[in-house]
Amino acid sequence: MTASRNAQEAVSHRRHLMARNTGTLLERRYAMLGVMLIAPTVVVFCAVIVYPLLSAIYLSFFSIFTPTLQGDFVGLNNYAELLSTGTFWSSLGTTLIWTVGTLSLQILFGVGMALVLHQNMWFRSLARSLILFPYFISTVVAVLVWKWLFNDLYGIMNHFLISLGIISFPMDYLGTMPNAMISVILVGAWKYFPFVVIAVLARLQTIPDQLYEAAKIDGAGPIARFFDVTLPQLRDVLVVIILLRAIWDFKEFDLIFLLTGGGPLNDTQTLPLLVYQEAFALNDMGNASAYAVMMMLIMLVFMLVYIRRTRSEEET
Amino acid sequence: MINGKTSAKGISRRTALKGLAASTALAATPFSIARAQSDVTLRWWSPQAAPAQVEAYQLQIANFKAATGIDVQFETTSDEGYAPQLAAAFSSGEVPDIVTHLPSFAVQSYYANGLIEPFNDVIDAIGADDYFPGANDVFRAADGNYCGTGIGNSAANMLWLRRDLMAAAGIDKAPETWDELRAAVSAMQTGGLFGAPLPYGRNSMTSLIFIGFIHQAGGQVFTPDLDVAIDNEGTRNALEFYREMREFCPPGATNYSWGESLTAFVSGATATGIYTGRVLANVNNQNPGIAEHVTCVRYPRISTDVAPWTFNDFPSVFIPAQSKNIEAAKQFGAFLFDPEGYIKQLHAAPGHVLPVLQSINNNPMYQDNDIIQRYSAEVELMAESAAGGFNLGYESAAHKSNEKAGEIIGSNVISELVQKVVINGDNADTALSDASMAIEAIVKG
Numbered sequence: 001m002t003a004s005r006n007a008q009e010a011v012s013h014r015r016h017l018m019a020r021n022t023g024t025l026l027e028r029r030y031a032m033l034g035v036m037l038i039a040p041t042v043v044v045f046c047a048v049i050v051y052p053l054l055s056a057i058y059l060s061f062f063s064i065f066t067p068t069l070q071g072d073f074v075g076l077n078n079y080a081e082l083l084s085t086g087t088f089w090s091s092l093g094t095t096l097i098w099t100v101g102t103l104s105l106q107i108l109f110g111v112g113m114a115l116v117l118h119q120n121m122w123f124r125s126l127a128r129s130l131i132l133f134p135y136f137i138s139t140v141v142a143v144l145v146w147k148w149l150f151n152d153l154y155g156i157m158n159h160f161l162i163s164l165g166i167i168s169f170p171m172d173y174l175g176t177m178p179n180a181m182i183s184v185i186l187v188g189a190w191k192y193f194p195f196v197v198i199a200v201l202a203r204l205q206t207i208p209d210q211l212y213e214a215a216k217i218d219g220a221g222p223i224a225r226f227f228d229v230t231l232p233q234l235r236d237v238l239v240v241i242i243l244l245r246a247i248w249d250f251k252e253f254d255l256i257f258l259l260t261g262g263g264p265l266n267d268t269q270t271l272p273l274l275v276y277q278e279a280f281a282l283n284d285m286g287n288a289s290a291y292a293v294m295m296m297l298i299m300l301v302f303m304l305v306y307i308r309r310t311r312s313e314e315e316t
Numbered sequence: 317m318i319n320g321k322t323s324a325k326g327i328s329r330r331t332a333l334k335g336l337a338a339s340t341a342l343a344a345t346p347f348s349i350a351r352a353q354s355d356v357t358l359r360w361w362s363p364q365a366a367p368a369q370v371e372a373y374q375l376q377i378a379n380f381k382a383a384t385g386i387d388v389q390f391e392t393t394s395d396e397g398y399a400p401q402l403a404a405a406f407s408s409g410e411v412p413d414i415v416t417h418l419p420s421f422a423v424q425s426y427y428a429n430g431l432i433e434p435f436n437d438v439i440d441a442i443g444a445d446d447y448f449p450g451a452n453d454v455f456r457a458a459d460g461n462y463c464g465t466g467i468g469n470s471a472a473n474m475l476w477l478r479r480d481l482m483a484a485a486g487i488d489k490a491p492e493t494w495d496e497l498r499a500a501v502s503a504m505q506t507g508g509l510f511g512a513p514l515p516y517g518r519n520s521m522t523s524l525i526f527i528g529f530i531h532q533a534g535g536q537v538f539t540p541d542l543d544v545a546i547d548n549e550g551t552r553n554a555l556e557f558y559r560e561m562r563e564f565c566p567p568g569a570t571n572y573s574w575g576e577s578l579t580a581f582v583s584g585a586t587a588t589g590i591y592t593g594r595v596l597a598n599v600n601n602q603n604p605g606i607a608e609h610v611t612c613v614r615y616p617r618i619s620t621d622v623a624p625w626t627f628n629d630f631p632s633v634f635i636p637a638q639s640k641n642i643e644a645a646k647q648f649g650a651f652l653f654d655p656e657g658y659i660k661q662l663h664a665a666p667g668h669v670l671p672v673l674q675s676i677n678n679n680p681m682y683q684d685n686d687i688i689q690r691y692s693a694e695v696e697l698m699a700e701s702a703a704g705g706f707n708l709g710y711e712s713a714a715h716k717s718n719e720k721a722g723e724i725i726g727s728n729v730i731s732e733l734v735q736k737v738v739i740n741g742d743n744a745d746t747a748l749s750d751a752s753m754a755i756e757a758i759v760k761g
Contacts, residue, residue: 175570
């Protein structure tokens, strides 16, 4: 009797073990499949994000001649020098002026244009397509066009202003301050405001008409409807747009480099231009990497806010 | 299948003769290249890539391929962009096999860091005795080797004038001194016409041109032993004169580089110009109405007691040491001076890039060019000026070769000095002291 029970228990135990082993094997296979499916993404991520990032941090501890990538370990000297000299801080200030200036105008123009394009108007589809033109055009082409518009001798801007009697002598748009910074900010706003238009227009189309009807019944005029209905509805999308565009504008290089080269003096030299100058004009890749790492740390703040924001949206 | 008949139809008699001439030229070179290396493709970089120049390069490439079977791929870089592109190329090991038209000081800097192949045997293959005397001095490195050679000369700071405007303003001779220049541009500047297109931008042109002004005032940036010496009376006088000239320049000159400065004169917006001989071709092509009035002289200096100083960036040829086809690249380097292709290359921008070989300068084929014949006096003067020209890497015959010149130009220290004094109105002594310290820091590394 006892022997029979023991035998039954042993069989039951074996079955249990087999079932458990089978489950584990399946799970392992699934896990393996998961790893294999995600591996290409991880490899690409490591190659284009992790490796350059670690490489930049590593290089920032050396004094390195760019063409040979040979140099000596200097520890934190690059950072100490960077923080103690005025160049970094003045370029950071310039970067913030550029970012805040151009971003504000992008939001202003973008929201305004999205509101216009949301109305029932002739050629609305065509207008919606054309408005994207500055965003899609190559930066090099855009800058060439604007440099001709700004040209002191043949530019249409000066010609227009002189013929209107507003100025009597051609203006220098890119070679003196504050004109250079204002011009760069305006061109940046023109180039990137369509991104805001696209995002805001998409959100405007999802706002229920009932909200506007209710507001009208309550006696709200167009301005009140904008501030009490439209703007609160746009708030979430605007926060995301501002965070993304702030990150992108903060690291903008080609537009400023091609328009002013950072001049006059260093007055439009933002941090990306400073990194470029250190790396390739002065051939000091170590110092350039230190500047780049500092930029990354500053942008990390924006990224953390963005991640936190999107996470909280997902939770709600 | 290609039979003899088809082949004969595909190649003209002229092409066949060209190929024969090229093969003969190559046979004279000492490089041991096996013929018909169809698997080798050389990469050739140059910032000089106007359409007519590229067309000339393609002829040289075709002739070289006909003679050797080696193909060459031409790739464009730029005056402002070559440094980052080459830095990336050197650091990755993916270098071009041959590079042309970069300034001599860049070549010296790369050679000093072991990035360039010595060029002695190529110079020998071209014919060292055929060069104008001293033409290769600027390429002699500290170890006694040549780091490259000149593919041409350039007189980049010639003063371009218009005789019609001078006559209208009652100016009977070209200015030789700064006082005369100031008076001349003042007289010629009338409504809508500016006196001069001097660059005041934060860029390499402003630095390179202003170094000329320093020397034209009797100053220097470095001593012959390469101690920093920019803080001198000559530089102060140059800054003062450059500041005074601002009122005769277009408002946008604060952002001018080579292209804008050239266009301002060629289009007729300024009475004088400062550039190489490219002015001649551009005026004839783009504004022929003023072509008969255009002439050039050496840029004026503070007084006739100071010798003229011509800025020659010594457009170069060199071969990166990491090239996997060094022997083929050397053969191509020598082949670039084969008369047919070299003359076509020089004719692509007559007067802009001037020959470094005496045999080419005296070659009837070279002289057989409308612009060179029409402006023979100007071309002759530019050739003479360029032959005695200098740049920051080689400030005078007494100066050592300066390996830091490229970084100093790239740092914009000198153009910023100009902007501080001229645009911001900063104290010249303070600005000079700052510039001097900045250059010192670059030199020390």
